[in-house]
Amino acid sequence: MGITARRRRLAAVALAAVAVLVGASACGDDKTANANGNITLTVDTFGQFGYTELYRQYMDSHPNIRIIERGTGSNLDEYSPKLTQWLATGKGAGDIVSIEEGLLVEYKANPNNFVNLLDYGAGDLKNNFMSWKWNQGLTADGKKLIGLGTDVGGMAMCYRRDLFAKAGLPTDRAEVSALWKTWDDYIAIGERFKAANTGASFLDGAPNMFNTILLQAAGNGSGYHYYDLDNKLVVDSNPAVKQAWDTAMKIIAAGITGKFPQWSTEWVTAFQKGSFATIACPAWMTGVISGNAGKDASGQWDIASVPGNGGNWGGSFLAVPTQSKHPREAYELAKFLTSPQGQIGAFKDKGPLPSSPQALDDTAIKDATNAYFNNAPVGQIFGAGAKSLKPVYMGPRNQAVRTEVENAVRTVELGQRTPDQGWQEAVANAKKAAAK
Amino acid sequence: MSLTLEREAAPAHRPPPPPIRARWSRWDIRVSPYLYIAPFFVIFAAFGAYPLGYTLWVSLHDWDLLADEHPFVGLANYRALVADADFWNSVVNTLGIFVIATVPQLLLALWLANLLNRRMRGRTLFRMGVLIPNITSTAAVAIIFGQLFARDFGLVNWLLGLVGVDGFDWRVSRIGSWIAIATMVDWRWTGYNALIYLAAMQAIPRDLYESAAIDGASQARQFWGITVPLLRPTIVFTVIISTIGGLQLFTEPLLFHSGTNPIRGGPLRESQTMTMYMFENAFQPNFNFGYGAAVAWMLFLFIIVASIVNVSFIRRVGRQR
Numbered sequence: 234m235g236i237t238a239r240r241r242r243l244a245a246v247a248l249a250a251v252a253v254l255v256g257a258s259a260c261g262d263d264k265t266a267n268a269n270g271n272i273t274l275t276v277d278t279f280g281q282f283g284y285t286e287l288y289r290q291y292m293d294s295h296p297n298i299r300i301i302e303r304g305t306g307s308n309l310d311e312y313s314p315k316l317t318q319w320l321a322t323g324k325g326a327g328d329i330v331s332i333e334e335g336l337l338v339e340y341k342a343n344p345n346n347f348v349n350l351l352d353y354g355a356g357d358l359k360n361n362f363m364s365w366k367w368n369q370g371l372t373a374d375g376k377k378l379i380g381l382g383t384d385v386g387g388m389a390m391c392y393r394r395d396l397f398a399k400a401g402l403p404t405d406r407a408e409v410s411a412l413w414k415t416w417d418d419y420i421a422i423g424e425r426f427k428a429a430n431t432g433a434s435f436l437d438g439a440p441n442m443f444n445t446i447l448l449q450a451a452g453n454g455s456g457y458h459y460y461d462l463d464n465k466l467v468v469d470s471n472p473a474v475k476q477a478w479d480t481a482m483k484i485i486a487a488g489i490t491g492k493f494p495q496w497s498t499e500w501v502t503a504f505q506k507g508s509f510a511t512i513a514c515p516a517w518m519t520g521v522i523s524g525n526a527g528k529d530a531s532g533q534w535d536i537a538s539v540p541g542n543g544g545n546w547g548g549s550f551l552a553v554p555t556q557s558k559h560p561r562e563a564y565e566l567a568k569f570l571t572s573p574q575g576q577i578g579a580f581k582d583k584g585p586l587p588s589s590p591q592a593l594d595d596t597a598i599k600d601a602t603n604a605y606f607n608n609a610p611v612g613q614i615f616g617a618g619a620k621s622l623k624p625v626y627m628g629p630r631n632q633a634v635r636t637e638v639e640n641a642v643r644t645v646e647l648g649q650r651t652p653d654q655g656w657q658e659a660v661a662n663a664k665k666a667a668a669k
Numbered sequence: 670m671s672l673t674l675e676r677e678a679a680p681a682h683r684p685p686p687p688p689i690r691a692r693w694s695r696w697d698i699r700v701s702p703y704l705y706i707a708p709f710f711v712i713f714a715a716f717g718a719y720p721l722g723y724t725l726w727v728s729l730h731d732w733d734l735l736a737d738e739h740p741f742v743g744l745a746n747y748r749a750l751v752a753d754a755d756f757w758n759s760v761v762n763t764l765g766i767f768v769i770a771t772v773p774q775l776l777l778a779l780w781l782a783n784l785l786n787r788r789m790r791g792r793t794l795f796r797m798g799v800l801i802p803n804i805t806s807t808a809a810v811a812i813i814f815g816q817l818f819a820r821d822f823g824l825v826n827w828l829l830g831l832v833g834v835d836g837f838d839w840r841v842s843r844i845g846s847w848i849a850i851a852t853m854v855d856w857r858w859t860g861y862n863a864l865i866y867l868a869a870m871q872a873i874p875r876d877l878y879e880s881a882a883i884d885g886a887s888q889a890r891q892f893w894g895i896t897v898p899l900l901r902p903t904i905v906f907t908v909i910i911s912t913i914g915g916l917q918l919f920t921e922p923l924l925f926h927s928g929t930n931p932i933r934g935g936p937l938r939e940s941q942t943m944t945m946y947m948f949e950n951a952f953q954p955n956f957n958f959g960y961g962a963a964v965a966w967m968l969f970l971f972i973i974v975a976s977i978v979n980v981s982f983i984r985r986v987g988r989q990r
Binding site: 313314340343496633644647 | 737812816820841928930932954955
């Protein structure tokens with residue numbers, strides 16, 4: 234055989250190999266639906282959505298659907314850049330993605346990245362949600378529905394019974410709730426706790442508590458915090474922001490925070506060692522606490538009402554990216570997960586509080602207790618105020634601005650800045666971040 | 670020789686090659702070398718040159734990562750960047766961490782290589798041992814060191830506590846976080862550089878040392894008079910590699926600051942490096958891809974400048990000796 238022939242044969246082989254590769258990659262694009270018509274749906278989450286059991290139910294009733302959840306337990310700071318990259322490159326996102334309330338506005342600004350759920354008949358689901366939660370999922374012109382609401386973050390205060398007992402404070406949740414009608418009461422109790430020298434600090438850290446106070450003040454007042462309803466940055470002129478700032482400064486001045494950087498590994502260790510006695514506790518935080526503090530602390534934690542009056546922190550949405558290969562099936566699954574029954578299931582698993590009034594009225598929620606939290610009646614504690622929750626409007630660069638202001642709280646907490654310097658930096662950096 | 674003869678002789682027994690075959694082989698000789706080196710250049714073009722050019726293109730736009738439209742803004746991103754105090758802070762941090770990591774690292778590597786170059790028991794074991802930190806994942810190293818340098822429950826603070834220093838917060842002290850991060854870098858890369866030095870040392874002819882010993886040169890004098898000058902090209906290589914790595918430092922400082930918004934590198938950006946600042950702007954929480962791309966290009970220019978400075982500095986030092 235001559236060289237030419239051999240070369241020709243090689244070329245043929247190479248061509249065949251290329252063809253196979255091309256064919257394979259073409260198949261690769263469609264691997265989510267195989268010959269039997271089976272479909273794999275990927276759900277991208279962060280933290281704990283509590284969907285494991287719901288997936289099983291759904292797969293039982295829809296034998297052609299397989300569900301994979303990614304990102305369970307991850308931090309929002311890890312998840313959100315990934316989601317942004319998937320959307321920007323048009324590849325990689327799951328068929329359903331979860332979006333946190335504070336970031337929703339930013340994603341909503343470019344609605345083409347997401348399927349308009351109204352096109353799939355989501356309009357019929359409106360009454361499944363509290364009206365403000367439903368409206369948050371709509372674009373500004375009300376023509377597109379980006380996300381279906383999952384949970385809301387009804388507010389409470391979680392505390393450690395053993396540390397309270399050690400400090401000579403009451404441990405019964407009704408008595409504890411009665412201790413702090415206002416934030417000033419809370420600080421006074423903190424000082425009493427500190428004087429008892431238990432070796433633990435009264436709260437974990439100032440920034441989260443600041444956010445709690447701010448959302449409460451904004452919800453009870455104007456209904457907005459960093460941005461007003463016209464999307465104008467009002468961080469330095471909104472009295473709610475300054476009021477929350479001043480209260481946080483009082484907490485810091487009292488020397489009752491543990492200065493643990495929230496969501497860090499040290500914070501998790503502090504949970505395990507029982508290094509602080511109270512923590513601001515939106516409903517979804519109960520899952521975080523039991524996850525971080527572990528089995529050993531079961532029964533040590535309990536839930537009291539939050540000082541001041543109510544408030545809402547967090548809550549998420551499920552959206553279907555335009556890049557999904559199976560938008561109809563993804564929508565059906567999202568509809569199931571956010572249905573009243575789905576929300577009840579998630580609540581039972583990991584504690585996120587339903588955003589559906591029907592679910593909140595259901596006895597499964599009303600009578601729910603949480604064994605980890607000394608059998609606290611979580612359904613009543615969180616559910617009672619949930620339907621009267623007043624939402625706080627989040628402006629276009631909410632997350633970046635919030636990061637700057639909370640960071641300024643932290644610099645004061647660490648003694649790097651005086652409260653006055655901290656406030657000036659908070660305002661200046663917030664303006665800079667908003668302009669970026 | 671005989672092989673060549675046979676080869677040359679062989680065609681004579683066959684019919685003359687058809688013209689197409691001659692053309693093939695001429696084509697073969699001319700083109701093949703390019704084909705052999707092509708994979709590198711194709712891959713470099715796809716994964717090196719193209720992203721570089723594309724980043725430059727992005728940096729000239731107001732590029733919101735999620736937006737459909739990206740208006741051209743010329744050099745506006747660069748103008749903003751030059752006036753951005755947070756950017757210059759990240760430059761200072763990067764250079765600071767680079768210096769306090771690299772200088773001790775390379776000296777230590779040189780010393781380690783010198784030790785490993787001696788006759789001793791279990792030499793191979795030790796030589797392989799110094800590379801172990803390098804093959805552990807950066808994430809694992811960062812997490813372990815993050816715990817060692819923790820404020821309340823960290824081993825380092827426990828040791829400091831024994832000598833009466835209490836509760837030092839490494840993460841919110843500029844110099845403290847620099848030292849902690851430099852320690853992680855050194856832990857990973859000292860052994861790697863030591864092995865490179867060792868390989869170069871073994872290429873130095875033994876008789877140089879022998880004659881030096883006969884002339885009465887001490888071990889130290891031999892080291893500085895023979896080993897170091899002959900290692901100069903290797904040292905230049907490691908310095909350049911460390912410079913590029915050091916200026917791109919990302920994983921260690923990021924994982925060192927766990928918790929809310931770790932990309933900031935501490936509440937006052939105590940140890941935010943340039944790559945972290947790039948990420949903060951391009952992705953969470955700012956999503957300003959154009960500005961992030963401008964940071965990336967500045968970083969690229971800095972690395973080129975730093976490498977040139979490094980090389981000329983090392984050359985000059987070498988010449989003086």
